[in-house]
Every structure is written in C-alpha cells, then in structure tokens.
Amino acid sequence: MKVILDKDMAPLGEVGDVKDVARGYARNFLFPRGIALPYNERTIKLFEARKEEIEAHKAQKRQDASGLKEKLEALSLALIMPAGANGKLYGAVTAQTVADELVKQGFQIERKRIEIPGNTIKSVGKYRIAIKLYESAAAECSLTIDGQPVKTETKTPAPQRGKRRDSRAGANNAPREGAATAVPEAQAVPAEAAAPASTADNSTDSAQTAS
Numbered sequence: 743m744k745v746i747l748d749k750d751m752a753p754l755g756e757v758g759d760v761k762d763v764a765r766g767y768a769r770n771f772l773f774p775r776g777i778a779l780p781y782n783e784r785t786i787k788l789f790e791a792r793k794e795e796i797e798a799h800k801a802q803k804r805q806d807a808s809g810l811k812e813k814l815e816a817l818s819l820a821l822i823m824p825a826g827a828n829g830k831l832y833g834a835v836t837a838q839t840v841a842d843e844l845v846k847q848g849f850q851i852e853r854k855r856i857e858i859p860g861n862t863i864k865s866v867g868k869y870r871i872a873i874k875l876y877e878s879a880a881a882e883c884s885l886t887i888d889g890q891p892v893k894t895e896t897k898t899p900a901p902q903r904g905k906r907r908d909s910r911a912g913a914n915n916a917p918r919e920g921a922a923t924a925v926p927e928a929q930a931v932p933a934e935a936a937a938p939a940s941t942a943d944n945s946t947d948s949a950q951t952a953s
Contacts, residue, residue, distance in 0.1 A: 743768050744781035746789055751777050752852070756803075758789055758796040807876035810849075814873055814881035819843055825866055825889025835863040835887060840871060863887060 743765045750756040754763075760781060763772065772778040779785045789796070821843060824832040837856040844851050857872040866889040873881045 745772060745778035746781050746785050747778050749777050753854070757799065758792070803876050804879070807879045810875055811879060811881040814849065814883050817847060817849075817883055819847070819883060819885045821885070821887050822890050823866070823887055824892050827891070829866045829889055831864050831866065831887070831889070832892065835885075836861070840885065 744760060744762050745768050747755050747757055747759045747761060755761055761778070763778075768778060768780075773780075779788075819840065821835060821839070823835065826832065835858070837853045837858055840856050840858065841851055841853045851873055855874040857874070859869060859871070863869060863885075866887050869885045869887070871883050871885050873883060875881060
C-alpha cells in the first residue's frame with residue numbers, strides 16, 4: 743500500500759516521501775498517528791501545494807547537519823576500558839558505547855547512525871568512526887581507547903583440615919593439670935611376689951643348724 747509521509751519518521755523517511763508499506767501497518771499505526779496519508783489524487787495535490795514548505799524544511803535540516811558535522815569532527819572521544827597487559831579489551835566497544843559517550847558530550851546521535859570499523863573494537867588504540875547525519879552528509883570523529891589494568895586478588899590458601907583435627911585430637915588426649923595419672927594394671931605387683939628372696943634362704947639355714 744502506498745502512503746505519503748506527513749511527518750519525518752526514521753528510518754522510514756521524511757515528510758513528502760512516498761513509501762510502500764503493509765496495509766495493516768498503515769491503517770493501525772501510520773494513519774491514526776498522523777504520520778502518513780493515503781496516496782491518492784487528493785493527497786498528491788495537497789503535497790504539491792506544500793512543495794516549497796517541504797523543501798525549506800529539508801534545507802534547514804541540511805544546514806543543521808553541516809553545523810553538527812563541524813562540531814563532531816572537532817570532538818575527540820576518549821574511553822577507558824578494562825584491558826589485559828596485551829592491550830586486549832575484556833569487553834568490546836560498540837556503536838551503543840559510542841552513542842552513550844556522545845550523550846555525555848551533549849550530542850544525541852542514534853546508535854544506527856554510528857559506524858565503527860569492524861562493528862566492534864576489541865583492542866586499545868586510536869580509531870576513526872563515521873557518523874551519518876542527513877542525506878549524504880557524514881562526520882568523522884576520532885576515538886581513543888585506553889586500557890585500565892584489572893586488579894587480581896591473591897587468594898590465601900585455606901588451612902588443611904586434617905592438621906586441625908590432629909591438633910585438636912592431641913589437645914584432647916593431653917592430661918589435664920592436677921589430674922591423677924592411672925597406673926596400668928600390668929604394672930601392679932602382688933605383695934607376696936615382692937618379698938625379698940633372702941628371707942626364705944635364712945629360714946632354711948636356721949633349720950639345718952638346730953638339727
């Protein structure tokens with residue numbers, strides 16, 4: 743279904759453009775929001791009468807793009823990203839990364855208008871990125887990416903559990919101060935067995951003398 747845009751709508755087009763879109767998209771979205779009108783004899787005449795107005799609108803956009811191009815090309819973007827010792831980034835710099843940085847600098851640039859070499863950047867260094875503005879106008883902006891070393895924490899080895907258990911076992915088995923020490927039963931000697939052998943010998947000698 744052919745429609746004529748009555749408002750600028752990226753990326754579909756700008757006011758006065760004739761576009762071929764799905765019928766449901768036109769009826770359910772474009773027409774109710776006043777973004778487009780049906781393409782017919784009446785609307786064609788309507789836009790022909792607005793031709794000068796539309797051209798003046800486009801001329802203003804070209805002028806705005808030219809001024810924006812000068813500002814962007816005078817801008818030097820700098821990013822600090824986590825990186826290894828070899829200069830490889832732990833993440834990647836994308837068009838969205840650059841768009842977020844441009845917002846911080848006061849520029850509202852859509853992500854899809856930013857072109858990065860290779861779509862992503864994965865190493866520190868200096869780069870040139872392209873930013874599409876209006877029609878064929880584009881700006882080239884310098885981008886410097888510096889690496890930030892990532893700190894690694896040194897882990898202290900965990901103590902061995904076996905040694906802890908052994909030390910606890912030794913502490914439990916150690917005698918407490920003031921406690922009586924038990925004598926093993928094997929060391930107890932009967933009183934009879936402990937009598938000196940010389941006494942029995944003396945009794946025998948006395949009996950022989952009396953006889």
